[in-house]
Amino acid sequence: MNKNFAQAVHISKPENENLSNLPVLFSKKVKTIKAVRPLTHIESDSGKPRHYTPAAQEWYNSIYNYNPSYIKALPVADLAMMKLLKSYFSSELKKTSANNKHLPLSPREKKIRRMTTKKILVGKGEVKHSNDKAIVTFYIHNAERLFLDRAIALLSRALYNPARPLIRNIHKNKHKQVRVTYNRILSFKEFWHLIGKNHYYKKWCSKQFVQNLDLRNLVLKNINNIYLILNKMVIFNLISEEYKNKTFISLCEKITPVLPDPQFKEIMPVYEKYYTAHLNSLKIRKLLNKNKFRNGFINKLLELAEEIYGKKVEFNIVKLKKLHLNSDLYTQAVALKLKDRNNRLYKVLKSSLNKVQLPAFYRAAEIFHYLNKNDLLVNIIRNDKITSMLRNNVNDPLNTLLLDTFTNAEDIKVKTIKTTPEASPLSNSRAISLQKYVLKSLKHLSMRGIRIEAKGRATRRLTAARSVFKMKWKGGLKNVDSSFKGLSAILLRGHLKSNVQHTYISTKNRNGAIGVKGWVSSR
Numbered sequence: 098m099n100k101n102f103a104q105a106v107h108i109s110k111p112e113n114e115n116l117s118n119l120p121v122l123f124s125k126k127v128k129t130i131k132a133v134r135p136l137t138h139i140e141s142d143s144g145k146p147r148h149y150t151p152a153a154q155e156w157y158n159s160i161y162n163y164n165p166s167y168i169k170a171l172p173v174a175d176l177a178m179m180k181l182l183k184s185y186f187s188s189e190l191k192k193t194s195a196n197n198k199h200l201p202l203s204p205r206e207k208k209i210r211r212m213t214t215k216k217i218l219v220g221k222g223e224v225k226h227s228n229d230k231a232i233v234t235f236y237i238h239n240a241e242r243l244f245l246d247r248a249i250a251l252l253s254r255a256l257y258n259p260a261r262p263l264i265r266n267i268h269k270n271k272h273k274q275v276r277v278t279y280n281r282i283l284s285f286k287e288f289w290h291l292i293g294k295n296h297y298y299k300k301w302c303s304k305q306f307v308q309n310l311d312l313r314n315l316v317l318k319n320i321n322n323i324y325l326i327l328n329k330m331v332i333f334n335l336i337s338e339e340y341k342n343k344t345f346i347s348l349c350e351k352i353t354p355v356l357p358d359p360q361f362k363e364i365m366p367v368y369e370k371y372y373t374a375h376l377n378s379l380k381i382r383k384l385l386n387k388n389k390f391r392n393g394f395i396n397k398l399l400e401l402a403e404e405i406y407g408k409k410v411e412f413n414i415v416k417l418k419k420l421h422l423n424s425d426l427y428t429q430a431v432a433l434k435l436k437d438r439n440n441r442l443y444k445v446l447k448s449s450l451n452k453v454q455l456p457a458f459y460r461a462a463e464i465f466h467y468l469n470k471n472d473l474l475v476n477i478i479r480n481d482k483i484t485s486m487l488r489n490n491v492n493d494p495l496n497t498l499l500l501d502t503f504t505n506a507e508d509i510k511v512k513t514i515k516t517t518p519e520a521s522p523l524s525n526s527r528a529i530s531l532q533k534y535v536l537k538s539l540k541h542l543s544m545r546g547i548r549i550e551a552k553g554r555a556t557r558r559l560t561a562a563r564s565v566f567k568m569k570w571k572g573g574l575k576n577v578d579s580s581f582k583g584l585s586a587i588l589l590r591g592h593l594k595s596n597v598q599h600t601y602i603s604t605k606n607r608n609g610a611i612g613v614k615g616w617v618s619s620r
Contacts, residue, residue, distance in 0.1 A: 100367070106128040123502065130273070132439070137209065142565075146519070149587060150363075150587075150589065150595055155589045157175070157222075157223055157589070157591060158171055158175070158224050158225075158226065159222075159224070159225045159226060160225075161185075162226070164341050165195045165327035167407075171224075174406055175222070177223065177405050178222065178224075178233065178406075179219070179221065179235075179407055180404060181220060181401060181402065181405070182219050182222070182235060182400070183219050184396075185217055185389070185398055186216070186389060187216050187217065187236065188389075189210060189382075189385075190381065190382070190385060192206075192491060192597040195233075195423075201211045210439060212433055212436050213240050213245045213433070214240060214430050214433050214434065216240060216241045217237055217238070217239050217241055217242075217386070217389070217526060218234075218237065218238045218240060218420070218426045218430060219235060219237050219346050219426075220235055220236035220237065220238075220423045220426045220427050221425045221600075222234060222235035223235070223602075226341060226412070229408055229409060230387045230408055230410070230613075231406045231408055231409070231410050231411070232407045232410075232411045232413060233402070233411070233412055233413065234413040234415065235412075235415070235419065236415045236416065236425070236426060237414060237415070237416055237424075237426075237427045238416075238417050238418075238419075239386070239416060240421070241386055241419070242383070243381040243384075245379055245382055245386065248381065249376065249380060251296060251378065252375070252376050252379065254373075255281065255282045255284065256282070256284055256285055256373060256376060257284060257285065257550075258284075259281060259284050260283055261280065263279060263280065263281060263283070263287060264279065265277060265278075266278045266279070266280070269374035270275065274473075285369055285372050285373065285531055288372055289365070289368070293361065297386050300527070305536050310313075312431035320348075322500060323345070324485050325339045327344065327345055328341070351542075353468050390414070395412065398412075403428050403462070419452075420545075421452070421547055421617065422544075422616065422617070424598040424600040424615045424616060424617040425598075425600045425615075427449070427547070427549070427615050427617065428549070428600040428601075428602045428613050428614070429602060430444060430449070431446070431449050431549060431551070431613055432602045432611070432613045433604075434449075435551060435555050435604060435606065435611050435613065436604055436605075436606050438557050438558070438606055438607055439609065440564060442551055442555040442556065442567050443569075445551075446549050446551060446567055446568070446569040447569055449549060449569075450547065450549070450569055450570075453544075453547055453571055455544055455545070455546065455547075455572045456543045456544065457538075458620070460473055463577055463582070464579045464581050472592070473550060485517075509528065509529050509530070509531060509534050510527060510528055511526065511527065511529050511531065511534070511537070512525070512526050516596035541596060541619035541620070542619070543619065543620055544572070544577075544617065544618070544619055544620070545570050545572055545573060545574070545577065545596065545618040545619055545620040546570065546571060546572025546573040546574050546616075546617075546618045547570065547572060547615075547616065547617050547618070548568065548569075548570035548571075548574060548615070548616040549568065549569055549570070549613070549614070549616075550566075550567070550568040550613070550614040550615075551565075551566070551567055551611060551612070551613050551616050552564075552567075552611070552612050552614075553609065553610050553611035553612050554565045554606070554608035554609030554610065554611060555567075555606070555608075555611045556608065558608075559608065563608050563609065572595070572618070573599055573618070574616055574618040575597045575618075576594055576595070577596075577620045594618075596618050596619050596620065597615045597616055597617070597618045597619075598616070598618075599614070599615070599616050600615045600616075601613070601614050601615075602615075602616070
């Protein structure tokens with residue numbers, strides 16, 4: 098056996114063993130260890146490792162298939178999939194009449210449904226293919242749910258528990274007619290006592306009386322016939338007068354409750370349902386919005402998706418609280434606003450950035466930040482050979498080194514540096530939980546900047562010079578690692594920044610086509 102190999106793995110061999118009988122594999126394929134080096138041995142200083150994004154986020158499709166025809170059909174399948182998702186999440190209940198018959202939408206209602214941003218916006222999906230399954234990850238922003246929650250809360254409070262006292266104003270219009278107005282919407286109790294009790298209740302009572310007039314006449318006719326029969330029986334001395342009166346009174350008491358009499362309690366629920374019809378419609382829309390994410394509805398969508406890809410499909414739905422966290426969602430919302438010619442281009446771009454809040458950072462601290470290579474784990478452990486770590490040591494030096502590098506999970510502290518223009522940077526340490534410590538180590542966790550551009554016929558002018566170009570931005574799109582810290586960064590597809598998500602959407606209005614570009618960067 099090879100002498101060096103025997104010494105490295107501590108194999109004892111007899112002194113009289115013939116080395117010529119060993120297989121060639123042991124002498125050719127075994128890597129010999131020349132010497133044991135301590136952990137602090139310096140070979141070369143390594144910089145911070147690069148951050149590589151997942152392949153599905155870089156190419157939107159991660160697949161390897163032996164059938165080239167299947168790969169050729171993927172672009173068409175992805176377009177059909179996204180169209181299916183957008184139509185599913187933007188679906189609404191059909192308009193019905195009082196007889197539960199479906200009514201067609203007016204052109205104005207169709208336009209409002211098509212151009213509103215108060216719906217579920219769906220971003221571009223990322224598909225990861227395996228042999229028998231496709232995992233579709235897509236991002237949504239449920240703006241409809243936010244709108245419905247706020248509208249239901251405000252309307253419920255106004256109808257049942259108003260905050261402001263009711264003030265009545267009486268004035269005359271230009272035709273000298275007296276008008277009564279109120280400072281807020283009437284609650285149901287106020288509506289009933291001021292308007293409904295005097296108008297709707299009398300109207301409903303008269304309507305009920307006319308509808309039940311035939312029944313009343315029939316009951317009265319029967320009572321009259323019974324009274325005539327009792328009178329004849331008294332004439333022929335079959336019964337006495339006293340017995341006739343008792344019998345007739347008891348019979349009338351039994352028949353009288355059959356006569357319909359409109360009661361005040363009966364009309365209250367009817368007109369409460371009528372007065373709160375808008376609130377009830379909002380609650381139905383909210384229930385439909387919830388059901389779109391439940392298994393009963395999603396399973397039907399999965400069946401259609403499986404027909405598109407020809408395999409099992411699994412959905413990963415990422416719900417974003419803010420619209421600007423994904424460039425697809427943010428650009429879609431701006432494009433929908435620009436479809437309306439009444440919206441000014443620059444005002445739309447400016448208002449879209451009002452709710453974008455970037456985290457506080459100091460540009461000087463980023464520009465003059467110098468990386469200490471000795472703080473990196475790859476440089477702390479200079480020698481990564483397991484034999485060097487374990488040989489001739491009772492204790493585990495690797496475990497000791499890692500405990501010194503990574504502190505106990507119950508007592509984790511991080512350094513904080515406060516930079517102010519007037520004074521020098523101040524360093525301090527504060528306690529942090531294990532969960533926040535892990536999240537803090539992730540890449541692309543906070544926003545760096547956002548930018549929006551719109552070009553095309555996005556003006557209200559109908560004649561010459563209709564093409565305009567506007568842009569707005571907040572923050573920056575530069576990669577902090579490569580631009581300021583001097584660290585190496587990768588490019589996606591050979592030309593795209595790894596920290597920037599870019600989206601281009603084309604739309605049109607009455608004047609012509611409009612192109613909208615959006616960028617969202619992280620740090």
